[in-house]
Amino acid sequence: MKCSLQMNKSITAITTALILCTLTTQCCCFVSIKDGTNRLAAHYSTLSEEAQTATQPPNFSATATFNHDIARTLFPPLFFTLYHKYSNQNQQDDQEIAIRQHLKRSSPFTDPSSAQTAERMLRRMMENRYRSDGRTVCPDNRTFNLVAGSYGRLRCRNGVTKVPNIGVVWEEEPKLDPQYRMQMNNNNIDATEEMISMTSTDKLQELLQLQLCLCHYEGWPDEIRPSVDIFKRVLRRLAWRSGNIELNSRKQTSDAEQALQWLKFMNTTLPQQFALEGKHATICSPDSTSMSYVIEALASHRVQAYSERKGTSKHHKTLPTVNISITEMANEMDVQLESTSIPQEVPFSALQKAEELLLMQEEMYELHRNDKAKQALAHSYKCLLEGFGRYAVTSGSSQNDAIKRAHELLCRLEALCDAPSSSYASVIFALSISNRPSAAAVAEEVLNRMLSKLNSDQVLNANDVSKAFSGCIAAYVKNHDAKNADKILFEMIKLYESDELGSDFVPEPRAFGTCIAAWSKYDPTSEKSNDRGRRWVSSPRQRLHNADRAESILVELERVARKEAAKNTNKYVLHATPYNIAILARVQTLETISPKTRWSNEGIILHAQSILEHMEFEMGVAADPYTYSTLLNAWTKQSCPGNEKAADYAEELLRRRIEDVDISKIYSDDDPSAKTVDDVWPNVKHYSSVLKAHANCRSPAGARKALSLLSEMEKRFYDAKVISDEDDDADFHVDQKDAAKPDLVCYSIVIDAFAKQKQLSESSSVAFRLLRAMEEKYHAGDMSMKPNNRIYTAVILSLAQSPYTGDDAAELNNAQRAWSLLDEMKANDVQPNSFTYNYIINCCAQEASHDENEQRISFEIAIKAFQELRKMAASSNNNDDDSCSTDAYHPDSFTYAFTLKACTNLLPPSPFRTKVATQVFKESCKKGYCNDEVMKRLRWCVDTDNFHELIGTDARDVRINDMPSSWSRCCLPSKRRR
Structure with a gap:
């Protein structure tokens, strides 16, 4: 048996030496003992059986001296005075070392070099132990504890110690290089770009493996065998890192x-x-x-x-x-x-x-x-x-x-x-995201069990109680139960005012915001019908009540914020989110736009805007992009023909923000390059909302204001400073600036505004100029500015509203210019649709020239567009004639009406015109796209006898409802929108 044990020790020694060699070379910053371990392995491979049997049992009498040398490497001189004083008072246990941490006192070595030196000393002891066949001093538990503790105390200056009682977070460790040394000798080190491939957790595991290998080699003596505390040190680090x-x-x-x-x-x-x-x-x-x-x-x-x-x-x-x-x-x-x-x-x-x-x-x-x-x-x-x-x-x-x-x-x-209180908070937080209807009631029951401990001697953590209240409120809000959420909120406020939990307990702002959001969507009818998915409150009176309730909760939030501000704690910071929800709740009370509700709606939006002013000027809370988006969208929806004042209010609000930005640029020392795209606002969505408000007015003044704002937007972007010039794509790159960049939507809104203006003689010219500006940016490398189908179609529509008055107006008439735009679309891989062809046909029908040659050319273009649209429909879908197509690539009622209009305006009364009109009308009836407009255009195009013959009746006043239903089966009930 003794021979077997000694042979096992010798074999284990060889294995341990190889492990030492492998683990040492994993970490490039430590002084390598690879050569020594290789020599050690070779030494053991040549040992005779007699030499292997001469291994001595471990002797720990001299280990304390080596431990003192390691401690001298790790701790400042003051430690030794304390150590000798401590050891004199404890003569019975002279191996105990009173470890003291003096992070800012000088040390013989600079951390982490002191930890590395201590590890080399430990490895040298083990190497000598193996080489001498167990005759030299053997490291014990204290030796490994000293080395492991040195790595455990290392900190990273750029790291974060989130849980002090669990241990120090060693985020990263630099390589051993003099250029990374700090002038101050302390335990803080800088994180650099060149990092080693091992963290403190892995190093502690490596040291534990070395200790276990040595313990196995020595026969598992109690002096070397790792204690449960050593294992717990490793498990604690693994638990944190997980x-x-x-x-x-x-x-x-x-x-x-x-x-x-x-x-x-x-x-x-x-x-x-x-x-x-x-x-x-x-x-x-x-x-x-x-x-x-x-x-x-x-x-x-x-x-x-x-x-x-x-x-x-x-x-x-x-x-x-x-x-x-x-x-x-x-x-x-x-x-x-x-x-x-x-x-x-x-x-x-x-x-x-x-x-x-x-x-x-x-x-x-x-x-x-x-x-x-x-x-x-x-x-x-x-x-x-x-x-x-x-x-x-x-x-x-x-x-x-x-x-x-x-x-x-x-x-x-x-x-x-x-x-503990954190356990209650965790369960309530989990219940707050449950979709089960009973989850909110269970969350409140858990909250009451938690609060019942206030009457006992158990101390509750104030932060956990605040989180528990917020989670319970969120659970009720998820079920759209604003009343119970309101009840829990005011219970929290009552507990806060009673000061039972001390000054650390403060209601979270998100609890108020969540409750405000619940009231903004609350509808009592949804509770009775069990309809929890509704987002729109049907009753105007209920919407008004919800907005008032949301603002009252906002007042309570401000009261708590003022009380905390009086304590000068600076821990209670208000954000724009609760105000945004209250503004949205007020905006949702708007009635459908009509002449009767115009003034009341204006008052509602002005009231919501007063919340913004109170928030910024009285409470000192900075607005965010969502705040302005809510108000600008509200003004945009109220803008309509005859209500240009709403668009003016929207632009006034936008310019207020622009002035704030200009003032901050003058007096602020912030570096523009430090901004991100999210920090730049008013953004393009804010501008597009105001542009849309002007366009909704359908007036020449509104179109001109939209064009003026777009021009100002272009100028501000051109003069702005670059905040990001990183070229992520070699083929396309546009500098990011601290101003909004006009995009495709902005140009489309302005072009649409001019395309629908018959009173402006320059409508088509402005639309063409904007189109050419977009094409110029696109060819310059801005791929986002490539004109799409909507842009080209709107420009073609402008030609139907007003004649082109550009410098090259004499070269082509409106019909030819519209067809040239269609050719540009095809060349730029932009697919035209039925709207495009309809507006081309209408543009041809609007030809104002009385020259027969010009009218003939326009009519040929109209018929050509009509035939191309029919071919597109035939190639895209092979449905039967009785089926109705829902896509935008088929002739519709507008197509047939505009074609009949072109026949009436461009062809003189003749059998040929009658023949063309007859074929167009019959096809519209066959396809199911005949409506009142088609019949009106047919009456103007053919004589009375042919008209009565085509419709099958000689009634004087005929409407489509009097005709067979199959004629209009595919017509939409209202005008289709682009």
């Missing part, structure tokens, strides 16, 4: 799987030859805290992937990592350990494994009821509750099951011990 840092490679073992594997390794039975010598049966018995860390890691498993799937991902730090295989290490030690994997295709499989561990932890708590086990169990419940809540929010499958499990866990936690 939910806060995303690893570069998704193929590597996840932190949750790694933590679960370490837990299994702790509970693994030692090899038989060591167990027979009276050693402990297991490597290290895990305690309740160990399981708590593993449950935390499992509950946070793949949180980044869930967030990306739902589209609610927040920024997670991404770090490189190394894959440390625990299974391979166990196999080298003859320890039986099965590999662990978490299948991603199974819903919340990691949470199920965490629940299994939770049951084991509950059994441990029943056997050993103490404060430490109680805290660990509460932490496990909290992490698992948050895991189920996070899964319910970010994952679509098994959402209700996850919420149900979270509620059950809360009940079990309450039965075992006092549940």
Whole structure:
């Protein structure tokens, strides 16, 4: 047996040396001992059996001296004074070291070089131990603790320490290079672009592997065997990293799987030859805290992937990592350990494994009821509750099951011990996103159980209580129950005013905003009919009541904000969102536009605009783009022929924002290059709303105002400063500036405004000029300004409204110019539709020249357009004649009416005109596109006898309703819009 043990030690020594060599070369910033380990492996390969049997048992009497040398490397001189004083008072345990942290005192080495030096000293001790066949000093638990603690204390200056009681966040570590050294010798280091491929968590795992390999080589003595605290240090880091840092490679073992594997390794039975010598049966018995860390890691498993799937991902730090295989290490030690994997295709499989561990932890708590086990169990419940809540929010499958499990866990936690307030908040948050109608009532019941603890000695966290109230309100809002949401809100305000939770408890602004949103959509009829999906309140009186209620809640929010501002805490910051919802609620009270409601609607919008003024000038809350979009869209909807005042109000509001921007540019020291596209407003949507308001007036003045605003927009963009000049695409690039860039929609609105103006003689000329400006930008590289079908069609329509008066007006008549635009469309790969051809035919019919040759050319173009549209319809669809086409590539009632109009205006009365008109009319009846306009144009085109013969009656006043229904089966009830 003794020979077998000694042979096992020698074989293990060779394996350990190779592991040392492999792990050391993974980290490029540490001084390599690769040469030494290679020599060590070669040395062991040539050892004779007699030399291998001479290995001595470990002697730890001299280890304390080496530990002092390592501590001298890691800590300042003041430490040694404290250490000697401490050691003199504790003569019985001279190996205990009073570790003190003095982050800003000088040290013999600069961190992280001190940690690297300590690690080299540890590795040298192990190398000497292996080379001397166990005759030299052997590192003990304290040696490994000193080195591991040095890496645990490293910080990254650009990192964030979110959870101080869990440990320091070591985000990234620079390579060992003098140019990255800081002048101050402290534990803070700068993160640089060149990073090593190992984090502190991986380094701690590597050191634990070294300790286990040495422990196995020495026969698992208690002086070297890692304690449960050493394992907990690693598990704690893995638990934190599982939910806060995303690893570069998704193929590597996840932190949750790694933590679960370490837990299994702790509970693994030692090899038989060591167990027979009276050693402990297991490597290290895990305690309740160990399981708590593993449950935390499992509950946070793949949180980044869930967030990306739902589209609610927040920024997670991404770090490189190394894959440390625990299974391979166990196999080298003859320890039986099965590999662990978490299948991603199974819903919340990691949470199920965490629940299994939770049951084991509950059994441990029943056997050993103490404060430490109680805290660990509460932490496990909290992490698992948050895991189920996070899964319910970010994952679509098994959402209700996850919420149900979270509620059950809360009940079990309450039965075992006092549940922390964060657990109640997690369950309420999960219930707030449930689609079940009863979820809101359950959330309120959980909230009441939480508040009942105010009467006991248990202390509730103020932030958790505030989040719980907000979640309960959100649950009622999701069910469109504004009354109960309002009730919960005022209970929260009452608790805030009572000051039972102290000054830390402050109602969240989002709770007020959520309640305001509920009132903006509240409809009592939806509750009675169980229609929870309605978004429009039918009753005008109810909409007015909702707007008043929303503003009253806004007043309560401002009262809380003023009270917090009086405390000078600067923690309660108001945003524009609650005001935006209140403005929207007021705008929704607008009546349908009519001469009777015009003045009342104007008063409603002015009232909503007064909320904006109160928000900016009295409360000091900056408006956002949505605030202006809501008001501008309201004015745009009220703009109509005869109500040009609404368009003027819209432009006045827009210019108010423009003036604010100009003033801020003069007096602000902000760098324009630091802005983003989202920071630039008024944006193009604001401008297009005002342009649309002017265009809706259908007046020459409105068209000219729209053109003036577009010209001003172009000038401001031309004079603006560049905020981004990154060329993402070599073929197309336009500089981003701190001003709105006119887009295709802006040009289309202005062209439409002029195309519909018969009173303006320059309508077609302006439309052509804008079209050419767009084409010039497109050919210059701005691909977004390529004219589309709507632009070309609107320009053709302008030719039908007014003659072209440009410099080249004498070259072509309006019909020829319209056909040339059609050729340009085809050349630019823009597909014409029935609207395009209809306006070409109408443009030909509007030919004002009395020259017979000009009329003949115009008529030929009209017939040519009519035939092309028919061919397009025949090629795009092979439906029967009895079927009606719904797309925009078929002749419609406008096509036939405009063709008959062209016959009447361009052909003299003759049998030929009658023949053409007859064929056109019969085809319209056959296709089902005959309406009153077609019959009116037919009456003007043919004589009375032919008209009566075609319609089959000699009645004097005939309408389409008197004709067979098949003639008009495909006609739309109202005019089709582009």
